[in-house]
Amino acid sequence: MGDKVKVQEDWLAVCSGCEIAVLDLHEAILDVLQAIEFVRIPVLMDVKDFDQHTTVGILTGGIRNTDNEEVAKKVRETSDIVVALGSCAAFGGVPGVNNINSMPDIKQAVLTTTSTAPDQVIPTSKELPQLFDTLRPVSDVIKVDYFIPGCPPDSSVIASVLTALLEGKEPQLSNKNVCEDCPRERKEKRIADIKRPIEANGTPTECLLNQGFMCMGPATRSGCGAQCPQGNAPCNGCYGPTDASYEQGAAMLNVVASAYGLDEDSSVDLDEMVKDVYDPIGVFYRYTMPVSMIKAKITENKR
Numbered sequence: 001m002g003d004k005v006k007v008q009e010d011w012l013a014v015c016s017g018c019e020i021a022v023l024d025l026h027e028a029i030l031d032v033l034q035a036i037e038f039v040r041i042p043v044l045m046d047v048k049d050f051d052q053h054t055t056v057g058i059l060t061g062g063i064r065n066t067d068n069e070e071v072a073k074k075v076r077e078t079s080d081i082v083v084a085l086g087s088c089a090a091f092g093g094v095p096g097v098n099n100i101n102s103m104p105d106i107k108q109a110v111l112t113t114t115s116t117a118p119d120q121v122i123p124t125s126k127e128l129p130q131l132f133d134t135l136r137p138v139s140d141v142i143k144v145d146y147f148i149p150g151c152p153p154d155s156s157v158i159a160s161v162l163t164a165l166l167e168g169k170e171p172q173l174s175n176k177n178v179c180e181d182c183p184r185e186r187k188e189k190r191i192a193d194i195k196r197p198i199e200a201n202g203t204p205t206e207c208l209l210n211q212g213f214m215c216m217g218p219a220t221r222s223g224c225g226a227q228c229p230q231g232n233a234p235c236n237g238c239y240g241p242t243d244a245s246y247e248q249g250a251a252m253l254n255v256v257a258s259a260y261g262l263d264e265d266s267s268v269d270l271d272e273m274v275k276d277v278y279d280p281i282g283v284f285y286r287y288t289m290p291v292s293m294i295k296a297k298i299t300e301n302k303r
Contacts, residue, residue, distance in 0.1 A: 005166055006054040008040035009085075010075055012068040013095055013135060014061025018086035019043040021152035025159055032159065035166050050074045056165055057082045059144075062092045062290065063136040067129035076142040081165060083146045084138045085158070090147040091240050092137050092290025097282060099134045099289050107131075136290055146171055149221060151238035151287060157223050177242050178217035178235045182226040184208065189259040194276040197234055208234050209259065214283050219245065219252035238287055249284035249292055 011019065019041075025032060038044065039052045057079025063069050076082055087093040098106055112120045138144055148161050161171040179186065186207045195212040202208055208215040208229055215229060216237035228235050241248035260273050274280055285292055 004037040005035060005056065006039050006052060007036045007056045007058065008050075008052070008054045008075060008079065009038065009058040009060070010040065010042060010071050012059060012061030012071060012089070012138070013064035014086070014088050016043060016060075017152040018060040018088075021086075021150075021155050022158060024155040026155075028155075028159055032162060036162075050078045052078070054079050055081060056162075058085050059083070059089050059138050060085045061088045061138075062095060063132065063138060063141050064095065065129035065131050069132075069141050072138055072141050081145045082138075082142065083148060083161070083165075084144045085148045086153060087149050087151045087238050087240055087287045089138045089144075090149045091288040092135050093151060093287050096135045096137075096288075096290035097286060100281060100294070103131060103133045134290065140290075147173075149173075149238070149240045150223060153239075154224050154227075174222045175243055176222040178220045178222050178224070178226050178229070178239070179207075181222045181224075182207075182217055182229045182235075184229055186210075189255070190261070191256065191259045194273070196278050202232060204232060209255075214256070214277060216248075216252055216284075218255045219248050236286060237284075240288055247292060248288045249294070252284050 009019075009022075023029065036056075039054060040047045040050070042048075057075040059072055059075055059082065061068070063072060084090045088095060092099070101109075107122050111122045139147075146161065146165075148158060150157065157173075164171040184207045185205050187210060189207070189210055191209070191212050193212050194214065197213060202211050202213060209217070213234045215234035217226070217229060217235040219241060220235055220237045221239040221242045223239050226235070237248060237252070241251065245251035256277075257270055257273070260270075277283055281289070281294075285294060
């Protein structure tokens with residue numbers, strides 16, 4: 001094989017699960033490594049500078065602080081193609097749920113209330129990266145050419161996108177939703193009562209949403225092979241919205257309201273329905289809060 005394609009990868013506000021997903025290619029990674037050369041990838045090598053231009057730059061995680069922003073911009077400047085890998089990079093992901101809280105409250109909770117540090121003092125050193133008020137997806141800071149959603153993305157999806165890029169082809173993500181890949185029996189959706197996943201194991205062959213479990217499958221892009229529903233767990237929406245609806249949470253709320261009977265009876269009390277959903281923000285916006293229409297929560301002023 002001729003010259004290898006140079007690739008760099010960096011992680012921002014992230015847990016490193018996406019990096020592990022790359023390694024989960026198992027023996028297939030040997031085929032990938034025959035075609036590419038990683039010149040920067042912090043999880044595997046201690047290379048901190050950006051002295052080489054690469055064909056592909058991969059970023060995982062969202063933009064939480066000034067260091068994240070600087071790294072993202074440098075990867076963009078030194079890459080022909082930038083790929084946002086994982087739901088944190090694409091939508092903000094789980095860390096983005098904290099956007100409903102103010103930064104002073106976040107610092108107080110994380111650095112003092114729950115901290116194990118003996119002094120429990122909020123650091124103020126100017127040498128530390130400065131935290132932004134909200135976490136943002138990578139595309140809010142730089143131009144992103146391709147997105148690979150998932151928490152983490154399925155290794156086969158990562159392989160297919162990288163292979164397409166190496167072959168000079170346009171990577172294609174699924175346009176289906178998770179329900180279309182789910183083998184469970186899907187009748188007309190009707191919800192009698194809303195359950196939490198811990199309440200019961202559910203019927204193995206029946207649609208989980210029909211049983212009252214908040215399965216995000218109808219509003220979530222496929223690509224995982226419906227692994228969670230096949231494992232008797234509701235889809236939690238990690239692949240983000242389908243092309244049909246960028247606002248994943250609103251799309252799912254519409255599905256639940258319809259299944260709850262709103263289409264047939266306009267007097268159905270949706271407030272009561274929402275009360276039955278444990279942690280609505282965490283259910284409907286777990287991965288997409290930073291790109292949703294909901295930007296903060298309203299708190300009562302007790303002064």
